[in-house]
Amino acid sequence: MSNTLFTPFTVRGMTMPNRVVMAPMTRSFSPNGVPGENVVEYYRRRAENNVGLIVTEGTVVDRPGSGNDPNYPKFYGDESLAGWKAVADAVAKTPGKIAPQLWHVGMVRKPGTGHNPDAKSDSPSGLTHTGKSVSAAPTDEDVADMVNSYARSAGYAKELGFDAIEIHGAHGYLIDQFFWDVMNQREDKYGGGLEDRATFAAEIIRECRKAIGEDMPIILRFSQWKQQDYTARLADTPQKLESFLNVFADAGVDVLHCSQRRFWEPEFPEQDENAHLNLAGWAKKLTGLPTITVGSVGLNGDFFEAFQGKGAPAASLDELFERLDKGEFDLVAVGRALLQDPEWATKVKEGRFDELRSYDGKALATLY
Template identity: 70%
Template sequence: MTNALFSPFSVRGLTVPNRIVMAPMTRSFSPNGVPGDNVADYYERRAAHDVGLIITEGTTVDRLGAGNDENVPMFHGDEALAGWKTICERTQAAGGKIAPQLWHTGMMRKAGTGHFPDAVTDSPSGLTHHGKAVMDAPSEADVDDMVMSFARSAKHAADLGFDAIEIHGAHGYLIDEFFWGVMNQREDRYGGDLAQRATFAADVIRECRKAVGANMPIILRFSQWKQQEFTAKLAETPAELEAFLKVFVDAGVDVLHCSQRRYQEPEFEGSTLNLAGWAKKLTGLPTITVGSVGLNSDFIGAFRGQDSGAASLDDVIERLERGEFDMVAVGRALLQDPEWASKVKAGDFDKLSDYDAKALHTLY
């Protein structure tokens, strides 16, 4: 039953040993933005137990206002990069592949927070998710530097020996704010309809490709929903989604990581395909599905201290077998149990644990 999960997968210059991806999960265990041995232990432990590709917790690019928590790791600066080099080497030595998730929190950052509290908060248009103006819109030169901040961190990832990079374009953070018409009302090349509002991310992808070279895969994580508005949808129809995703295909992205709160929910009426299924159908690119895999409730409850029971993997494996998507990202189940993938591989489904919400705030 689990053969599909444990078959190798290749994209661009990378072959991963199986289809299980560790989803990025913010934990805030890197004081002053520097990941230490405890963070290396965390990823190494999962790589040693059959996780094929680890996508790290969100790690901030070098725009000073990129982060909203001083304990979130940075992906710039000598000390932080030294920590990431150790993490990369130890994860690979344990048999895993690893990609940093490059992140800018945008307007999700409150003024006075993060690694550089005095920094200006970046945004597309200076608007909140209610469309309220709280600052001036950044100049095109500032937006261009936001683009290049991702490319600079991508270059660090290539230099440190990482296997791939993921660009965080989901969940209401900076790149996703450019996608969302409520927050992006620019009148230059970065504004317009949905496909035009994807220009910022396309520029990020192109500049990251220049930075990492021809052989390193670039993953883009995107979502319809926002933390600011769970019911938000960028694309209301498959045709709108196709036009939106084509921008990233043309820019040279390799993999689409399609974030849902619950992976099993159909994306559009009249089809059982989820978001990853539609993205693959419309673009032909490999896709990663994610959203409450192996658990019976979504992650929002975890932030309210709610536990979650283990759930069957039959459905996600059946979808993988029929080619709806190519890889399966697992979040809280792997946060709870570093041996989760090994237990699945061995068929020890009865040993898969319920999720204890307290695990969100522990090292594991």
């Protein structure tokens, strides 16, 4: 049993009761973008069962083309914010903490979809992941409002009583599209080399800090892979990763949420030293910032198979505990295992490993 997983962790103005993080998992259970009582119950059950920090499902930011499904929750608008206020209030009655994940899908959105079908889809350069031009590159004014849309929603999180915010900069969505040279071919300050392409996210971090003040942590989720290309890599050496991540450190990010499909896979196995480190391990080593590891924790099987209805058997947590105890990373994000079983963290804390369940492949769409 880990001596670390269920110890407190403090970052900026937030103290978590333990190191267990509920990973953000997209669901379409908020009709017209409004989270209801079922969403309140979904998060409450996990917060009262030893989840130290909940990062909510992706919530789309305050810009018309930010979402591509009208049942994704919005993080703007009076009715949607009232629903999120009920969520925050419910979690506040537990020891757990909660952060909304602020999200803009960018060019993943097809025209005519989402909460505002007539809105245009935002992008860095008007290019798809294949390099095809489908619209004009956004103006400076457009990009500025994209940045400020995150800050506006961050400000709402502060007003509603959330404990932190997470900015979704991974998986081929808008911020990650700015990172990726296939989709970002701008010739201004937002384009160029990888550090330059990180400028958009850095501006979002700075504007969000202005909106929420000094006491709330800002988490940035990033990934090498894209949903459009699992083999894509932003940084193919530790040196390039260090330069990239230091842009966010300089902007004032507090925690790096390092998304990979399987947490046990090394990020740079070809290195002579530290070849075993995963993405979160390298991010912590290179920046000194706290990191969250994630990727098939507690299960054997890639999480994308869940979208195909495939199950996954429960897996040993021994390697995870060992790495956490060594300080390779600070926090552990759990996805499908917590989706399937609201009591997962309680069972782990109490050593009830024989009660941990396999993932049945249906929980993503059906379970609360």
